[in-house]
Structure formats: structure tokens, C-alpha cells
Amino acid sequence: MAKRLLAFSDRTALAGIGYTDFSKNSGVSTLTLACRAILAALDDAGLGVDDVDGIATHRVGDSVPPSTVGPALGMGAPTWYLDQFGGGSVSHSVVGQAALAVAAGLAETVVCYRAINARSEFRMGTAASPGMEAQYQVPYGLAQPLQHFAMAARMHMIRYGTTAEHLGRIAVRQRAHAVKNPRALMRVPITLDDYLASRWIAEPFRLLDCCLETDGACAVVVTSAERARSLRRTPVLISAAAWGGGDSFLSGASPADPTVTAAAELAPRLYGQAGLGPSDISVAMLYDCFTYSVLVQLEDYGFCAKGEGGDYLEESLPFNTHGGFLSEGYVHGLNHVAEAVSQLRWEAGDRQVPGASAALSTSQPGYVLPATSALILRRDS
Secondary structure, three states, X not given: OHHHHHHHOOOEEEEEEEEOOOEOOOOOOHHHHHHHHHHHHHHHHOOOHHHOXXXXXXXXXXXXXXXXXXXXXXXXXXXXXXXXXXXXXXXXXXXXXXXXXXXXXXXXXXXXXXXXXXXXXXXXXXXXXXXXXXXXXXXXXXXXXXXXXHHHHHHHHHHHOOOHHHHHHHHHHHHHXXXXXXXXXXXXXXXXXXXXXXXXXXXXXXXXXXXXXXXXXXXXXXXXXXXXXXXXXXXXXXXXXXXXXXXXXXXXXXXXXXXXXXXXXXXXXXXXXXXXXXXHOOEEEOOOOEHHHHHHHHHHOOOOOOOOHHHHXXXXXXXXXXXXXXXXXXXXXXXXHHHHHHHHHOOOHHHOOOOOOEEEEEOOOOOOOOEEEEEEEEEOO
């Protein structure tokens, strides 16, 4: 297993990224959004629809499948496709599986997309959690991801002294990044006082702790590293891709600590594939459905010790330089991957982290669905 994983590292690359506008009401279908983002990503790479032989997405009944998107774009029959059930937890595994398909010779060029009208059409907050576990969760107020994360955040506060001000610093910092991002939905600066004055949603979360429900789409192009070097943009190598699960906090096989996520188990495998450690990461795109998910991932991906996330924020590595889901928009993970690519190409404008050479990009870290996925990306030398 280790040899196969190491052989996979740096053999594939992200060659193109594309976005639609992010909005509160796109006025178009998710099919239109998907097609627009894919065409933008292909144009970014200097490729056309005829160059694509693989297509992949993830969705939870809220989008359009590859079997519809491909024909709408005039693609030929794909040699490989993926229609993954799941939300943010699987967002990065879709890219990882596309990379595996390219490395195995099953496809030459794969487009990965996520398209949602999550603000104007389908809202996760309008229905209870799916699956068998809902019957054990909903009677106790755990109907939505918000409540799951709020409970874990409260435990972290009780156990480690994490404060509202710690969470607020994340929201304020990410908004400052979004001010420099022309794609961002929220570009008005906020202060810590603004954060503390925002209304409660589910304690300890205030409004500004929560991500934006967004209409929009994002796409990325995965191909071989060799081919990417002949295309339009600086290749961004996929040095590691890992995904997997942990125990459910509600019906797992063993006692679970709500202050530790599935990312803690995933991190050693991810770093091992890349041959890197936390100190080698220049910039991180950490899944920020809520402020707390950033803090707990700083710990679980090894940037600081457990319980020290709040204090580490004073000197942390750059994270969520696009504003993240809190301020740019929430496209369930793929816009994190695209921002990491921009940083590693040194094309992020006023947001650019000088000399960025390696990036960590992550998915939902394992609450609600006890699974997660992540990528380590590297600038091609």
C-alpha cells in the first residue's frame, strides 16, 4: 500500500480552475452553472470539451449528474466518471479519485465540478439529517450540521478554555481576505465587536460563525503532470490525496472525543504520501462551514497541539485566503481547491502568500458524517 501511494504522488496535476459568479440567486439551473464552471476551467487550462474523457462530481440530491452535464457540453462518452453521493466530507475525495483514474490510465483529462443553488433553491437547513441516525439525533436537537458543530465547539470551550474571541478572530481574518477577493459575496470589513454583536444562531455560534448558503459552481481540471506542463498554466501537482472515516459520535463502535475529528486520523496518511509535514505547508484552505471547524483542524492537522488552536491563531500560517465559506461563498469544498491552485501559481493578486510552494486543502472534518478527505498540492518546480 505505501509503495502504491508514494508512486501516485506528483504524477497528476491540476491544470485549470473555473468559477461562476457566486450569488444569492443565480437565476439559472444547476446544469447551467456546472457547464459554465467547466468551460471556464477548460479555458483556463487551454483545453476544449473534446479533450475531456472523464467527469466527476459529488452531490446530495441538490445538483445535476455527469450523465446530464457531459451531453449538455457535447462531450463524447467518458472513459471514466464519478457521481459521488455526499456533501462537504467527500469534496476532496472526488479530486483524489480523478487523480487516481488519470494515474491508472483510465482517463487522460478529468473535470471535477460542484454546482449548487443552495441559496435560492435547495437549502440544507430545510430538512432533518438523512440516514438511520437521524432518529437518535433529532429528538435531542441535533437536526442540522449547525447543532452538531455547536455541541463540539462548546465541549472544546469547556475543556480547553477556547473563547468566543478566538472564534471571532477567524471570522474577522477571513473577511479581511474576502475584501481583496472580487468573487467574494461578503466584502465589507468586520471587527471583533461586529462579530460579538451578531445574533445567536445556536450557542456558541453567532451569525458570523456560519458559512454562506450560496448559488454558484466551481470546477477543476485534473490531468497527468507531464501533460499539464505543456498547457497554459503553471501545473499544481497533487502530492497527496486521502479520504476515509472515523467513528460516528452518536453510534460509533468506540467512545469518541467530540474535540477530535476524523482529520486527526487522516493527517498522518496524507502527510506520509506527500513526504511533507505541517511545517512544510505554506498556506491552508480549511473547510470552514463554521469558525470552529477551522480551529479544530489547525489542531488535528498538526499545526498546533490539541487545545491550543485559539492561541495559535495569533501566529498561524495563512489560511482561507479567499475568505472561505464564511465570506467568499460556500461551494462545498471545491472553491478551496481552486484557491489553493491560485496561490501555488502565484496568481492570487492582493491575497497572494509570497513564495507559496505547498498547500493543504481539506473537506468537512468528520462531524455529522464521520468521514473526511484532503489534498496536499505543490507548485511544480
